[in-house]
Amino acid sequence: MLKYANPTHFLALAARLIPWLAATTALLLIAGLYLTFFVAPDDYQQGSSVKIMYLHVPSAWLAMMCYVIMTSAALGTIVWRHPLADAAQKAAAPLGAAFTLLCLVTGSLWGKPMWGTWWVWDARLTSVLVLFLIYLGLIGLWRTIEEPAQAARAAAILTLVGVVNIPIIKFSVDWWNTLHQPASVFKLGGPAIAGSMLWPLLIMAVGFTFLFFTLHLMAIRNEILRRRLRRLSIDAAHAEEQAEATA
Amino acid sequence: MKDYSGFIFAAYAFAAIVVGAMIVKIVADYRDLKRKLARFDGREIKP
Amino acid sequence: MMQSSLSALFWRELRIARSVGGGGAMGLVFFLILVSLTPFAIGPDLNLLSRIGPAILWIAALLATLLGLDRLFQADADDGSLDLLLTASTPLELIVVVKCAAHWIATALPLILASPLLGLTLAMEPASLGGIALSLLAGTPALTMLGAIGAALTAGLRRGGLLMAVLILPLATPVLIFGVSGAAAASGGTVPFHIPMLILCGLSLAALAGAPFAAAAALRARDA
Numbered sequence: 001m002l003k004y005a006n007p008t009h010f011l012a013l014a015a016r017l018i019p020w021l022a023a024t025t026a027l028l029l030i031a032g033l034y035l036t037f038f039v040a041p042d043d044y045q046q047g048s049s050v051k052i053m054y055l056h057v058p059s060a061w062l063a064m065m066c067y068v069i070m071t072s073a074a075l076g077t078i079v080w081r082h083p084l085a086d087a088a089q090k091a092a093a094p095l096g097a098a099f100t101l102l103c104l105v106t107g108s109l110w111g112k113p114m115w116g117t118w119w120v121w122d123a124r125l126t127s128v129l130v131l132f133l134i135y136l137g138l139i140g141l142w143r144t145i146e147e148p149a150q151a152a153r154a155a156a157i158l159t160l161v162g163v164v165n166i167p168i169i170k171f172s173v174d175w176w177n178t179l180h181q182p183a184s185v186f187k188l189g190g191p192a193i194a195g196s197m198l199w200p201l202l203i204m205a206v207g208f209t210f211l212f213f214t215l216h217l218m219a220i221r222n223e224i225l226r227r228r229l230r231r232l233s234i235d236a237a238h239a240e241e242q243a244e245a246t247a
Numbered sequence: 248m249k250d251y252s253g254f255i256f257a258a259y260a261f262a263a264i265v266v267g268a269m270i271v272k273i274v275a276d277y278r279d280l281k282r283k284l285a286r287f288d289g290r291e292i293k294p
Numbered sequence: 295m296m297q298s299s300l301s302a303l304f305w306r307e308l309r310i311a312r313s314v315g316g317g318g319a320m321g322l323v324f325f326l327i328l329v330s331l332t333p334f335a336i337g338p339d340l341n342l343l344s345r346i347g348p349a350i351l352w353i354a355a356l357l358a359t360l361l362g363l364d365r366l367f368q369a370d371a372d373d374g375s376l377d378l379l380l381t382a383s384t385p386l387e388l389i390v391v392v393k394c395a396a397h398w399i400a401t402a403l404p405l406i407l408a409s410p411l412l413g414l415t416l417a418m419e420p421a422s423l424g425g426i427a428l429s430l431l432a433g434t435p436a437l438t439m440l441g442a443i444g445a446a447l448t449a450g451l452r453r454g455g456l457l458m459a460v461l462i463l464p465l466a467t468p469v470l471i472f473g474v475s476g477a478a479a480a481s482g483g484t485v486p487f488h489i490p491m492l493i494l495c496g497l498s499l500a501a502l503a504g505a506p507f508a509a510a511a512a513l514r515a516r517d518a
Binding site: 160165 | 447451460461464465468504508511515
């Protein structure tokens with residue numbers, strides 16, 4: 001396991017894993033979409049609009065899981081100062097922002113027919129919006145600081161500060177009375193959702209998770225290459241300077 | 248039961264756009280980096 | 295020894311904040327302008343103004359506090375005194391707390407004292423005038439401490455001020471929510487006044503306990 005902490009070994013591992021991960025993702029998403037549209041029944045209250053749930057719940061789950069992964073990478077940056085942790089952090093932020101946006105938009109498209117409004121300022125929606133803004137702030141921070149190791153440490157600190165938002169999102173539907181429905185899949189006493197709807201949802205969620213891991217691995221690979229390119233350009237510039245000085 | 252197909256279509260279309268954009272961006276970035284790195288390798292071998 | 299160096303730092307910060315361009319008085323003027331601009335934007339309807347008065351005052355206080363804070367470490371980073379503070383034997387976390395305390399006294403305290411007067415111009419009820427001052431008193435320390443993290447993260451960056459606001463404003467949402475609900479609860483409503491106030495105090499204490507470590511880590515992360 002430790003062997004893969006070396007960026008070169010990691011690149012080799014990534015090259016082997018990415019095709020398999022991508023294939024698994026494609027299979028799961030195709031199966032999930034088939035189940036969603038041809039097998040899963042309509043809800044007796046919400047009608048066919050419940051099909052949006054199969055997108056909304058997995059993207060909400062990924063929006064939070066991505067932040068948790070980013071937080072562990074941030075710990076890796078701060079404690080071990082490992083370049084791989086830096087890359088994992090940097091690669092996760094845009095993916096997290098995309099899944100959070102997807103969660104907000106699909107929720108809005110589900111809310112309009114169900115609640116009669118695109119948006120309400122309740123605790124769950126607001127805290128997810130704050131999560132989206134934190135992701136955007138992190139992307140801004142990454143783009144502003146040029147030196148990658150310094151940017152990684154700054155982003156790690158901001159990530160660790162922002163992690164207080166995650167439990168607020170998770171428990172907001174239990175702490176405050178809101179329009180948003182409470183958790184129905186992961187709860188004490190088993191899921192409160194019919195099996196015919198639970199299976200498509202679970203397969204979509206696993207498919208989205210694999211999609212995230214595939215994209216994350218590819219983006220980490222990009223960051224490692226980007227750092228390598230940066231070092232090569234700096235070395236080349238130094239070599240040129242020295243050549244000019246001696247000439 | 249009302250017809251929600253417009254909302255469902257919009258949600259899935261938006262998801263397809265977002266996921267597609269992420270894949271395209273990451274793959275394009277990878278190719279760009281590979282090309283730039285290859286240029287460096289070529290320069291080092293020449294002299 | 296450590297105590298005297300910290301108190302020297304405290305008075306130095308206060309002196310800088312009070313001098314022209316230090317930001318202390320300027321923050322108050324900025325607050326005044328923000329509050330007086332809103333009635334022009336939404337019209338002189340006194341009923342509406344008195345209902346949203348606490349929200350106007352809180353948003354103005356939030357912006358005035360955060361925009362003043364970008365100079366907290368920037369000036370020290372520019373003239374090199376930050377490197378001296380970093381190598382000092384005094385813990386950096388304490389230095390952050392002292393700088394924040396001086397900054398809070400120089401910028402947030404005048405703003406709190408001025409808020410009931412500005413509330414009068416917004417036709418707020420007497421009970422909520424006291425409520426807004428108390429809720430600002432309980433909540434602004436959290437804003438200053440959160441802002442210190444942003445100031446430390448962006449110290450030495452070009453165009454750091456706007457980035458700092460983008461980083462910190464989302465995190466300041468809970469303070470804003472409970473601050474406004476505290477000020478609104480003072481003039482009636484279903485929520486008793488002490489509940490949002492206790493939450494605000496809790497947020498400020500939590501920020502006071504955690505933020506110095508985050509800000510100090512951010513300052514150390516700038517180099518090496």
